[in-house]
Amino acid sequence: MSVNVSMTVNGKPVSAEVEDEMLLVNFLRDHLRLTGTHVGCDTSQCGACTIHVDGVAVKSCTMLAVQAEGSNVATIEGVSDGETLHPMQQAFKDNHGLQCGFCTPGMVMSALDIVKNNPSPTEQEVREALEGNLCRCTGYTNIVRSIIAGAKEMEAS
Amino acid sequence: MAAAEPLNTGIGESVTRVEDSRFLRGHGNYVDDIILPSQTYAVMVRSPYARATVNGIDTSAAMGSGGVLAVLTADDFSAFGGLPCGWQVHSKNGDPMTEPKHPILAEGAVRHVGDPVAVVIAESKAEARRAAALVDVNYTEMSPLIDMQGAVAGSAELVHSDTPSNVCFDWELGDEAATEAAIAGAAHVTRLELVNNRLVPNAMEPRAAIGDYNTANGEHTLYTTSQNPHVIRLLMGAFVLSLPEHKLRVIAPDVGGGFGSKIFHYAEEAIVTVASKLIGRPVKWTADRSESFISDAHGRDHLTTVELAMDANGKFLALRATTLANMGAYLSTFAPSVPTYLHGTLLAGTYTTPAIYTNVKGVFTNTVAVDAYRGAGRPEASYLLERVVDLAAIETGIDPVELRRRNFIQPDAFPYDTPVALTYDIGNYQATLDMALEKTDAAGFEGRKAASAARGKLRGRGIACYIEACGIAPSNIAGALGARAGLYEAATVRVNPTGSVAVLTGSHSHGQGHETTFAQVVSDTLGIPIENVDIVHGDTGKIPFGMGTYGSRSIAVGGAALANALDKIVLKGRQIAAHLMEASADDVVFKDGQFSIEGTDKSVGFGDVALTAYVPHNFPLETLEPGLEETAFYDPKNFTYPSGAYVCELEIDKETGVIDIVDFHASDDFGNIINPMIVEGQVHGGVAQGVGQALMEGAVYDDNGQLMTGSYMDYCMPRADDLPNVTVSNHVTACTHNPLGVKGCGEAGAIGSPPAVVNAVINALGDYGVKHIDMPVTAHKVWSIMNANGN
Amino acid sequence: MEAFNYRKAGSADEAVSTLASAADGKFLAGGMTLLPTMKQMLATPDTLVDLGGASELVGISRDGDNLVIGAMTTHATVAGSAEVHSAIPALAALASGIGDPMVRNRGTIGGSIANADPAADYPAAVVGLNATVNTNKRSIAADEFFVDVFETALADDELVVSVSFPIPAKAAYQKFPNPASRYAVVGVMVAQTGDGVRVAVTGAGPSVFRASSFEDALGGNFSASALDGLSVSADNLNEDIHASAAYRANLVGVMAKRAVAAC
Structure with a gap:
C-alpha cells in the first residue's frame, strides 16, 4: 500500500x-x-x-x-545558514570533532538536542548523552570537546 | 615588495580541516548517496551455513517476484577468475602457500556464514530483498571447522577439499637454532600463551558499490567504498574480469572510515560491475550492517605461545613466538602478509634481543576472511611482546619500566639491524618513555592506588613501549617478501595559470584529513594559501596512479611523492623566473612564494611564474616547455619506524569486575608532524580501537560457525562513556630517509594501547596472582577470575 | 521490511477495532523494538496499527496514592516529568537509563511492557513497585502480567492503556547494562511499598522475577548489609556470551545492595 x-x-x-x-x-x-x-x-x-x-x-x-x-x-542540511556554519558545526570543525564524517551529521543533531536539554553540559553528561551515537574514528575525545565548546558558543550568542 | 602576512597554513600548523565544511553540512558524497539515472539495486543471497555443499539453486520464484531484473549465480560468472590474493608467502620448506580459489559467487560449496551464493537485481532494494528470500538454495550442511587447533589437527576435514590440509602456510623467520640454544641456557624463561582476539572493523559507513556500464564507449565505472581505487582497478581489472585499465574507472568518493577493511577487493565490486553490463543499467549494492559483520574481512585472530629468555640481570637473550593465525575461509587480498611480514618482523620491538625466532601457521577455517585491520600484524606483535615483557617483570621482580630500559636499543645505536630482517633508521625509546611517565605522574601512583582502595577499587597501571614499521613499503623489499605489486605512491602537482594548485594523489583520504595536510605541504613549499590548493583523490579517471591508503603510508609515501613533485615544480619555476628576470636559473632562489636573485632586489612571485608558464610569450621554447605540472613516483628506501610509550591507569570494581580507565597517555615519536591537531586525532581514534580490543570487542563464533556477535546488540563498540580523555605528547626523531622526515601516525594508537591496558589490568589484580587474561578483558572475565579458587 | 498496511488509530477503541479487522496485525507504539525486528524480517505483520494518534494513551497523572502513566508516554517524558520525580524518583531514573536519548524520545512504557523483553528495564519497575497494568479489558496485577520470555498475560486483542504505580515510601533501581546493547544484564528495583519490601529483578531470568529471600531480609532490616551473605540461585538464570548465570547471580546481589543504598 x-x-x-x-x-x-x-x-x-x-x-x-x-x-x-x-x-x-x-x-x-x-x-x-x-x-x-x-x-x-x-x-x-x-x-x-x-x-x-x-x-x-x-x-x-x-x-x-x-x-x-x-x-x-x-x-543536518538545515542546520547551517548557507555557507556559514552553525556554532555547533563550527565547534566540531575547530575542535577536530570529526574524521571520516559519516557519523558526523548524527553527532551534530544529537549535540543540538543535548544542548537544548542541558545548555551547559559537563564532560560526563555529554559522554552519557552520546550513548546513542557511535563513532569509529575519533575516540570521542574531540567530539565531547566540540559539544562543550559549541554549547558555550550557543549560550554566548 | 612588502613581506606578506604569514600564511599559518604550512607544515607544523594545526590548520582546521578543509573537508569539514562539507561533512558538517551533510554534503559529503558517500557511495550510498549516489543515485544514478535508471539505477537498479542488488541484494546478495548469503549462506546461512558455515560449511555446506550447494546442490542446486532454484531461482525461478525469485525471478517471478515483482521488480526483479536478474538473479545471478556462479554460472553467470564462469568466464571470470576468482578474487586474487595480493601477497604470496612461502612456507619454511620453500613451498608457496596454498591458494584455493576464492570464487565471486559460491561454486558448489559455501565455506562461511555470509558466503555469497547468488545476487538478485531489482528495480528497488525492497523488491530485491523480497526476491532474495525466494531464492531456493539446496544445501547439504556439514560440520564446520571453526577452532584453529581443531582445523590443523591431522584428522581434520578440509575447508577446501582440493587442498592437502587446512594449513595455508607454515612460515618462519629468524634463527631457530640460536634461539633454542639461548632459551635452553637462560637464567630465566617467561612463557605465555595468549589470544589476539578477532575483531570486526566496523567502519561506520557500511561497504557499498555501484557498477555503471557505458554502452556507448564500453567503459565500466565502479563507485566503491575503497581505501585504494587503483588497487581495486588493478586487482579486479587484471585478475578477475580481464578489463583493461582504460575501460575501467574506479571511483572511491567520500569514504566513511576504513581501518583496513576497505583495502581489499571484495566480490560485490565484481558482481555489480558484471551485472551492470548484463542488464544495461547501473547496479547498486549497499551492505546492511548485519551483512557487514559476515562479509567484511575481520582482523587479528591469533593464538600464540611466546617465550622470552633472560639472563640473571634481566637482559633479554631470546624470544620465540609460535602462532596460529586465522585466515578464515578464503585468502583476502593481503591476508598472508599480516601475520608474517607485518608481524614477525616486529618481534624485536624496541629491544636488543639478539636471537628471535617465530613460526606462524596460517589456518583456513569456516569463518569470514581475516585480513589487515588497523595496525595489521603489528598490534599482534606489540601485544605479545609487551605482555611477555610485563610478565617477565613480575616473575623476576624487576620493575617493568626498569626492565624495558635495560633492554632498549640505545639512541646512538641507529641504524639498528634487528634479528628479524628490519633496519630501524632512528628512534629514541627512552625519550617517549620518560615523557609518558612524567605526564602520568608515575611517582604519585601508590598514593592514587591507596585512594582507590579506600573507595573499594583496585587500581592498576600499565605501560607498553611499541614500535611499528610503517610507510609501506619499499617495493624491492616487499617484492622479495612476496608482494605481487609495487608499493610506491604517485603525486601530480598541477599549477593552474592563475596560480592555484591541484594535487592528484593516489593516497585516499577516508577520515585522515589529506585534503588539509597535503595542502599544507603545498602551502609550505610554494608559499600559497591552502584555499588555493585542491587535493584530488579517489578517482582513477583523474589521478595518474597510486597504491592507496593503509599501513600509515599516506604522508610517508604519498606525502614524499608530493614533496618530490613540488621540488620539480620549484625547479621549473626557477627556470621560468630566470627567464623573466633575464638571469641564470642557478642564481634563482625560491622562498616564501617569491623567486628572487640572491644579492639583488629582483624578484617575481609564484603567481607570475604560473601565469607565464601558460602564457609563454617570448618563452625560450627550445629550452623550456610551457605549462607547470609535474609528477613524481616515490618508492621508499626503508620502512618508517614510529615508536612510543603508552601508559594506562584504571580502576576495577571488585564487586562487578567493571574496569574504568581513569587515565591514558600516549607519547609517540612520529617524526616530523604536518598537522598536530590531526595527528592527535589519529592517536585518539587508534587508542579507542585499541581500548575496544582490550576491554570490549571480540568476534565470537559458536561451534556451528554462527557469528554470535553479529550486530551492535552483541558486538561491543566503544561508546563515548566507555572511553577516557586520551592525552598525547610527542618526541621527534625525524625519519632519515624521506623528504619530509615523517613516519606516519594512523595505526600507532591501536598498536600501543592493548598491551598498556591489559598490563594495567594485571597490575591491578596483583593480589590475585593472575598471570594473564585474554582480551577482551570484560568485567565478567575479571569478576570470574577474582572469584575463582575461593578468592 | 515486508510490505504491510499502516493504520493510524485516533483512539484506543479505534486501535482495537482496527487490529481486530486485520489478519495478522500488530499495535505500533514507539516502534523501538518492533521496527528493527521487522527490518530483520523476524516479524512480518500485515497491518500495523499506530497508537500515536490515540491521545488518551499519553500522560502522567496522580490518582490518590498512585501515579498513572499512559501507555504511549515516552521514556523521555517519564524521565523528565516533575510529577514522576516528586512521586517516584526511582521510576524517572529508570526511564532515563533506557536505551539512549533518541530511543527514549520514541519508546513508550506500554510498548516496553507489552513486548516483555527479558532484559528490558520497565518490567522491574512494574513488578518492583507492584503496579497494575490497565488494559482495554481489565486490570492486571504486576505479579500476573509477565509470564515468560516475550510473553505477557495480554490477549492478542488486548491493549495496554496505562500503568498505575502505587507510590512507594522509598525505591531505587540499579542496572548493570550489557556493554554492547545497553539492555539490562541485571536490573534490580528495590521498593518499600504498602505491601512490604519488594525486590524485582530483570535481565537475569527468562522474565522479571521477585527475589523473595532479599525481600524477607530487607523487610526486617532495610539496609544493604541485610543482604550480606544472601544470594539468588544461579539455577535457571540466563546465560549468554555476555554473562554466565553465576555472574548474573552475583550482579543481582550487588545491584540489590546498591539499590538499597540508593534508596
Whole structure:
C-alpha cells in the first residue's frame, strides 16, 4: 500500500506518495535527496540517522515516513545558514570533532538536542548523552570537546 | 615588495580541516548517496551455513517476484577468475602457500556464514530483498571447522577439499637454532600463551558499490567504498574480469572510515560491475550492517605461545613466538602478509634481543576472511611482546619500566639491524618513555592506588613501549617478501595559470584529513594559501596512479611523492623566473612564494611564474616547455619506524569486575608532524580501537560457525562513556630517509594501547596472582577470575 | 521490511477495532523494538496499527496514592516529568537509563511492557513497585502480567492503556547494562511499598522475577548489609556470551545492595 505523506523538512513543505513501510530515513535520502542523514546499522544503535522530529532527536531509521505526517523535520542540511556554519558545526570543525564524517551529521543533531536539554553540559553528561551515537574514528575525545565548546558558543550568542 | 602576512597554513600548523565544511553540512558524497539515472539495486543471497555443499539453486520464484531484473549465480560468472590474493608467502620448506580459489559467487560449496551464493537485481532494494528470500538454495550442511587447533589437527576435514590440509602456510623467520640454544641456557624463561582476539572493523559507513556500464564507449565505472581505487582497478581489472585499465574507472568518493577493511577487493565490486553490463543499467549494492559483520574481512585472530629468555640481570637473550593465525575461509587480498611480514618482523620491538625466532601457521577455517585491520600484524606483535615483557617483570621482580630500559636499543645505536630482517633508521625509546611517565605522574601512583582502595577499587597501571614499521613499503623489499605489486605512491602537482594548485594523489583520504595536510605541504613549499590548493583523490579517471591508503603510508609515501613533485615544480619555476628576470636559473632562489636573485632586489612571485608558464610569450621554447605540472613516483628506501610509550591507569570494581580507565597517555615519536591537531586525532581514534580490543570487542563464533556477535546488540563498540580523555605528547626523531622526515601516525594508537591496558589490568589484580587474561578483558572475565579458587 | 498496511488509530477503541479487522496485525507504539525486528524480517505483520494518534494513551497523572502513566508516554517524558520525580524518583531514573536519548524520545512504557523483553528495564519497575497494568479489558496485577520470555498475560486483542504505580515510601533501581546493547544484564528495583519490601529483578531470568529471600531480609532490616551473605540461585538464570548465570547471580546481589543504598 502507498500513502500520501506531507511534512515540513528544514522549513519547506514536502509531500510525496510513499509505501507504507518506507522508513523516514529512506524518504529523506531517496525521495528528498537529503543524503546527509546516514544509515550505519540496522539495529537502531549507531545514531548516524539522527534527525529532529518536532524538536526532539529521533533515529530516522526506526520511524516510518508516514509516522512523520504533519511533522516538522530538521536534518543536518538545515542546520547551517548557507555557507556559514552553525556554532555547533563550527565547534566540531575547530575542535577536530570529526574524521571520516559519516557519523558526523548524527553527532551534530544529537549535540543540538543535548544542548537544548542541558545548555551547559559537563564532560560526563555529554559522554552519557552520546550513548546513542557511535563513532569509529575519533575516540570521542574531540567530539565531547566540540559539544562543550559549541554549547558555550550557543549560550554566548 | 612588502613581506606578506604569514600564511599559518604550512607544515607544523594545526590548520582546521578543509573537508569539514562539507561533512558538517551533510554534503559529503558517500557511495550510498549516489543515485544514478535508471539505477537498479542488488541484494546478495548469503549462506546461512558455515560449511555446506550447494546442490542446486532454484531461482525461478525469485525471478517471478515483482521488480526483479536478474538473479545471478556462479554460472553467470564462469568466464571470470576468482578474487586474487595480493601477497604470496612461502612456507619454511620453500613451498608457496596454498591458494584455493576464492570464487565471486559460491561454486558448489559455501565455506562461511555470509558466503555469497547468488545476487538478485531489482528495480528497488525492497523488491530485491523480497526476491532474495525466494531464492531456493539446496544445501547439504556439514560440520564446520571453526577452532584453529581443531582445523590443523591431522584428522581434520578440509575447508577446501582440493587442498592437502587446512594449513595455508607454515612460515618462519629468524634463527631457530640460536634461539633454542639461548632459551635452553637462560637464567630465566617467561612463557605465555595468549589470544589476539578477532575483531570486526566496523567502519561506520557500511561497504557499498555501484557498477555503471557505458554502452556507448564500453567503459565500466565502479563507485566503491575503497581505501585504494587503483588497487581495486588493478586487482579486479587484471585478475578477475580481464578489463583493461582504460575501460575501467574506479571511483572511491567520500569514504566513511576504513581501518583496513576497505583495502581489499571484495566480490560485490565484481558482481555489480558484471551485472551492470548484463542488464544495461547501473547496479547498486549497499551492505546492511548485519551483512557487514559476515562479509567484511575481520582482523587479528591469533593464538600464540611466546617465550622470552633472560639472563640473571634481566637482559633479554631470546624470544620465540609460535602462532596460529586465522585466515578464515578464503585468502583476502593481503591476508598472508599480516601475520608474517607485518608481524614477525616486529618481534624485536624496541629491544636488543639478539636471537628471535617465530613460526606462524596460517589456518583456513569456516569463518569470514581475516585480513589487515588497523595496525595489521603489528598490534599482534606489540601485544605479545609487551605482555611477555610485563610478565617477565613480575616473575623476576624487576620493575617493568626498569626492565624495558635495560633492554632498549640505545639512541646512538641507529641504524639498528634487528634479528628479524628490519633496519630501524632512528628512534629514541627512552625519550617517549620518560615523557609518558612524567605526564602520568608515575611517582604519585601508590598514593592514587591507596585512594582507590579506600573507595573499594583496585587500581592498576600499565605501560607498553611499541614500535611499528610503517610507510609501506619499499617495493624491492616487499617484492622479495612476496608482494605481487609495487608499493610506491604517485603525486601530480598541477599549477593552474592563475596560480592555484591541484594535487592528484593516489593516497585516499577516508577520515585522515589529506585534503588539509597535503595542502599544507603545498602551502609550505610554494608559499600559497591552502584555499588555493585542491587535493584530488579517489578517482582513477583523474589521478595518474597510486597504491592507496593503509599501513600509515599516506604522508610517508604519498606525502614524499608530493614533496618530490613540488621540488620539480620549484625547479621549473626557477627556470621560468630566470627567464623573466633575464638571469641564470642557478642564481634563482625560491622562498616564501617569491623567486628572487640572491644579492639583488629582483624578484617575481609564484603567481607570475604560473601565469607565464601558460602564457609563454617570448618563452625560450627550445629550452623550456610551457605549462607547470609535474609528477613524481616515490618508492621508499626503508620502512618508517614510529615508536612510543603508552601508559594506562584504571580502576576495577571488585564487586562487578567493571574496569574504568581513569587515565591514558600516549607519547609517540612520529617524526616530523604536518598537522598536530590531526595527528592527535589519529592517536585518539587508534587508542579507542585499541581500548575496544582490550576491554570490549571480540568476534565470537559458536561451534556451528554462527557469528554470535553479529550486530551492535552483541558486538561491543566503544561508546563515548566507555572511553577516557586520551592525552598525547610527542618526541621527534625525524625519519632519515624521506623528504619530509615523517613516519606516519594512523595505526600507532591501536598498536600501543592493548598491551598498556591489559598490563594495567594485571597490575591491578596483583593480589590475585593472575598471570594473564585474554582480551577482551570484560568485567565478567575479571569478576570470574577474582572469584575463582575461593578468592 | 515486508510490505504491510499502516493504520493510524485516533483512539484506543479505534486501535482495537482496527487490529481486530486485520489478519495478522500488530499495535505500533514507539516502534523501538518492533521496527528493527521487522527490518530483520523476524516479524512480518500485515497491518500495523499506530497508537500515536490515540491521545488518551499519553500522560502522567496522580490518582490518590498512585501515579498513572499512559501507555504511549515516552521514556523521555517519564524521565523528565516533575510529577514522576516528586512521586517516584526511582521510576524517572529508570526511564532515563533506557536505551539512549533518541530511543527514549520514541519508546513508550506500554510498548516496553507489552513486548516483555527479558532484559528490558520497565518490567522491574512494574513488578518492583507492584503496579497494575490497565488494559482495554481489565486490570492486571504486576505479579500476573509477565509470564515468560516475550510473553505477557495480554490477549492478542488486548491493549495496554496505562500503568498505575502505587507510590512507594522509598525505591531505587540499579542496572548493570550489557556493554554492547545497553539492555539490562541485571536490573534490580528495590521498593518499600504498602505491601512490604519488594525486590524485582530483570535481565537475569527468562522474565522479571521477585527475589523473595532479599525481600524477607530487607523487610526486617532495610539496609544493604541485610543482604550480606544472601544470594539468588544461579539455577535457571540466563546465560549468554555476555554473562554466565553465576555472574548474573552475583550482579543481582550487588545491584540489590546498591539499590538499597540508593534508596
